[in-house]
Amino acid sequence: MCTETKDQPNGETKVSESDATLVESEADENASQGAAYSEVGRFRLRQLSRSTQFVISAALILGLTMTFVGNLVTQSIEDATVQAAAETGARYMENFLEPFVQELGTSRVIPEETIQTIDKLLSETSLSTHIVSVKIWLPDGTIVYSTDKSVIQKKFKITEISNALAGNITTALDEDIGVNPVDDVEDAFEKRLNVPLYEIFAPLREAGTGKILAVGEFYETAEALQREITKVHKKVWLIVGTATISMLLLLFFIVRRSDLIIRKQEEILRARMREQAMLLSNNAFLQNRVDAANREFSRINELTLRRIGADLHDGPAQLLSLILLRLEELDDSENAANKEVFEMVRHAGQDALDEVREISLGLALPEINDLTLQEALVLLAARHEDRTDTQVDMELEALPDDVPVSHKICIYRFAQEALNNAYAHAGGKGQKLSAAYRDGLLEVQVEDSGDGISAEKPGVQARGRTHLGLVGMRYRVESLGGVFTIDSAPHAGTRAKAQFRI
Incomplete structure (x- = not known):
């Protein structure tokens, strides 16, 4: 197929300053709204259970992976199926067309009688049921035979000719022929047929020498091939889908079981934490009571000491003071022995009074x-x-x-x-x-x-x-x-x- 490229000039677009500001403000607003929606989505996701979060994440990752694998496998099968069908058809067409191109070794045209013979074979044999168009190309891109007579002796440049001249069979499944027509004149006839086709380019060789004289191109209906490919696609995607769902279910049950165990352990830990908090509260309450009791004991102890000090000061100290006063009143004895006993008693009483007063002073806490x-x-x-x-x-x-x-x-x-x-x-x-x-x-x-x-x-x-x-x-x-x-x-x-x- 020939390809035409069209260049389009770039037009200048002028945007006013106010329009640019409006666009920027709208972009900022959209960005902020997008960030808010994203934050809400993350919050809702965090509210889900671990197993649900895992299933969502695994479904995304595994789904993307299996989709890629499924596409790769189906594409590989499709390519292999098309290539196998093309090679089979090419071999058949080589045997069919090669006898009619032997004259191209010395000439650049196919005789009219040969053209009529090819047309008759294509229209009257079983080939007409699945071969809808045939072309024969010279190495320089000139068409010397075509079901569409309007392109004979016209020259086109397409890459498939070069590949076929190198000895390769080139095929392509043209599902869009007649649906999205382009400006390729050489296959306009096939596009007008409005049926799915696949085209095959095969080298046509000279008998005896194997020299490539021309390239045969033919279009074959792809309905049966498409049905086969669709059937293969369904089988592949059924297998991939079943495997994906099975893996997700298996992983979900494993994670779900682990999630239940974790939740149970969390409940146990929460219960123990509540018990610990209650014990801590009770301990704090008891500690406060102990501290209060200690303070009360200290206060009572000080009151007791004060009372003992006051009792010593008001009781024994006063009695000792009275004894010393009466002893001073009796200090008129002239007997030396009595005098000595008197002084000893007076000194002992004074020492006792001093000690009682000292003890009383020590027990009495200053204010x-x-x-x-x-x-x-x-x-x-x-x-x-x-x-x-x-x-x-x-x-x-x-x-x-x-x-x-x-x-x-x-x-x-x-x-x-x-x-x-x-x-x-x-x-x-x-x-x-x-x-x-x-x-x-x-x-x-x-x-x-x-x-x-x-x-x-x-x-x-x-x-x-x-x-x-x-x-x-x-x-x-x-x-x-x-x-x-x-x-x-x-x-x-x-x-x-x-x-x-x-």
Whole structure:
């Protein structure tokens, strides 16, 4: 077939600035709407179950893959079927036409008698039922014979002639002949037949030498071939469709089963998470109750200590004061022995009174509600220095002013007990009270440079006040969520530390 190419000049198109702006705005609006629709589609897809999402994805991927495979297989079968039919027809036509082209070895025309003979054979034999047109081409593209007599001795340039001259059989299924006619004059006759055809180009050789003298082209009806190809297509697509659906169903059941297992495990995990959340809530509630109980216990303990201090001050201290006053009234004896007994009793009573007053002062907590933590620690150190006639080094950094009262009481008692231990067991040597607040952590420390707590003989002190004092300090600190540590070694002093997260 000849092909004609037409060139069309490019026309200039002018677009006004307003039109361009309108086009851009519409494009932006369409783009935004497309993005919104895409987002809605993704959201709806995420709402589906895993197995449904898998089936959709697998159907797309597997469908595209199997469509490609099906097209490839059907096209291959179609090409093979057409080629086989063409080769069979070509062999038949070679035997039919080659006797009539032997004269082309010495001439460029076929005699009229030969033309009439070919026409008669094509019209009166069984070839007329399936061969609708025949052409014989010279190597230069000239038609020397044609069922359509109007193209004889006309010259056309088509690629199929070159392929046939190279010894190849070329075929093509022209399903659109007569449906979409083009301006190819050489096959206008065949297009007017308005039936599906396939054309075959076959070399025609010289007898004895095998030299290619011409190219035979003939058009054969393709109805039977098309029916066969359609039948093959249906079989191929039935197999491909069945295989695709079978694979999708198999994969769906596998993924569905896995999805059900995952959902079941998720439900179990959610139930356990709910249980854990409930336990955590209960633990938090219980912890709050414990903290409240500890604070209440600390408050009651302080009230108890105050009451004991007040009772000591108002009871035994007053009685001892009265005894000392009456002893002074009786201080008129001239007997040396009685005088000595009197002085001993008076000194013992005075010592007892001083000790009771000291105990009462230690038990009575100063009113620290209106004091900051820093002021309370300074007051504690001053009282300890007055009571023990020792010196306490202070190293207090900037401390928060809004420390809860329960924590202030705990820190005051911790530092008081630690300083008492430092005086009792280290003689007040190297006493130091320090406090710091960094990154929400409040740290209070009391240290001395005494002999330390012996690790080899803890029993003597463990049975006395030291053991009870350490236990009390630890309990006070830990009851408010703090951390208590004691660091001591023989001849290396003792360091007691309390830390709170405020």
